[in-house]
Amino acid sequence: MKTIARSPLFAVAGLCVAVWLGDFTDVAAQEIAPLEVHEIAPGVYAHEAPITAMNAASGGDISNNGFIVGDEAVAVIDTGGAPIIGERLKKAIEKITDKPIRYVINTAEHPDYIFGNAAFVGPDVTFVGHRNLPRSMAVRGPHYVETLRRDMGEALIQGVKLVPPTLLVNIGKERKLDLGHRVIDLRAWSMMSTDCNLTIFDEQTRTLFAGDLVYLRHIPVIDGSILGWLEALPQLAAIPAQRAVPGHGPAGAGWPQALAAEKAYLTKLAADLRGLLKQGADINEAAQMAARSEAAKWELFGIYNPRNVTAAYAELEWK
Ligand SMILES: [Zn+2]
Numbered sequence: 001m002k003t004i005a006r007s008p009l010f011a012v013a014g015l016c017v018a019v020w021l022g023d024f025t026d027v028a029a030q031e032i033a034p035l036e037v038h039e040i041a042p043g044v045y046a047h048e049a050p051i052t053a054m055n056a057a058s059g060g061d062i063s064n065n066g067f068i069v070g071d072e073a074v075a076v077i078d079t080g081g082a083p084i085i086g087e088r089l090k091k092a093i094e095k096i097t098d099k100p101i102r103y104v105i106n107t108a109e110h111p112d113y114i115f116g117n118a119a120f121v122g123p124d125v126t127f128v129g130h131r132n133l134p135r136s137m138a139v140r141g142p143h144y145v146e147t148l149r150r151d152m153g154e155a156l157i158q159g160v161k162l163v164p165p166t167l168l169v170n171i172g173k174e175r176k177l178d179l180g181h182r183v184i185d186l187r188a189w190s191m192m193s194t195d196c197n198l199t200i201f202d203e204q205t206r207t208l209f210a211g212d213l214v215y216l217r218h219i220p221v222i223d224g225s226i227l228g229w230l231e232a233l234p235q236l237a238a239i240p241a242q243r244a245v246p247g248h249g250p251a252g253a254g255w256p257q258a259l260a261a262e263k264a265y266l267t268k269l270a271a272d273l274r275g276l277l278k279q280g281a282d283i284n285e286a287a288q289m290a291a292r293s294e295a296a297k298w299e300l301f302g303i304y305n306p307r308n309v310t311a312a313y314a315e316l317e318w319k
Helices: 008-029 083-096 133-152 226-237 257-278 283-289 292-297 301-317
Strands: 038-041 044-047 065-069 074-077 101-105 126-130 167-169 175-178 183-188 198-202 207-215 243-248
Touching: 038 243, 044 083, 065 083, 074 083, 126 133, 126 198, 167 183, 207 226, 207 257, 226 257, 226 301, 257 283, 257 292, 257 301, 283 301, 292 301
Parallel strands: 074 101, 101 126, 126 167, 207 243
Antiparallel strands: 038 044, 044 065, 065 074, 175 183, 183 198, 198 207
16 A cells, blocks of 8 residues: 555555445454354244343344244244344354345334334335234334433444334234235234233244243243233133244243243232231332242343332232
8 A cells, every 4th residue: 555655646546445444354354253043843944042131241132033934924922132143143044044134023122122123124024013003113113222222332222213103003903914925924012021012923834923922041030910810811821832932031932831931920929018018118118028939030120020020010910
């Protein structure tokens, strides 16, 4: 480069080349590694995320996601907790199939499911979600972005786009999507872990993507209604799946056995809270005592059990 930079003109040209090479080198250095996925049933792929919290260290990779490949198209299910996770999931899909991604389905409004959406935006991609999801995203999304900018750092958050679904699923009205000789059934639930839980059932392999309606190893997180959740568990169990991908925990767990642990936790929490309320315990006492016997069974218990108590206490207080 130096040998040609003899005149001012060449010097400027050389500088431009150097700047351009600099950018190019940065992009090359950040080459995107495909997310690790496993084919848990023919044509059904899942990424099993570590059980951890949203912070700089976890980089937004804290909840499971996956995709289903039909003869004509691909449906993506959840996109991870940062744009880079979405990019990495897209890379993983491109490694496996050249069929176009037609649908991106979000199973809830939490940032760990939607913050990777930006990676998939395009003219041929339809975003799909619960009827309540656009409203939830609009109301809570900006707050999530600000909180996580602080907790995860600007670099991970800067590309986040809150992309609301345009294809909406109503409660009580199952919607089928055809991916080409492969039909998946989408079901919107009434208030359970959140107010916009959506499940996806692949008819061909009887695989259920359950999102935040199923937790394994990771303590369940109540951001909706403990009573609604408990009430709807039998309907969830009745889905004729062989295996499930929970929102958190081992992907491909046997069904409906995968529900047993969270049912035990939610049942115990509700029973303890009813007892504590009867004794006149305040919310802080309840946070210390409710569901303590479950502590050893769950990861992140210390973080989420007190929050669950807060959510459930208010709900049960009025029942
Ligand atoms: Zn989750």
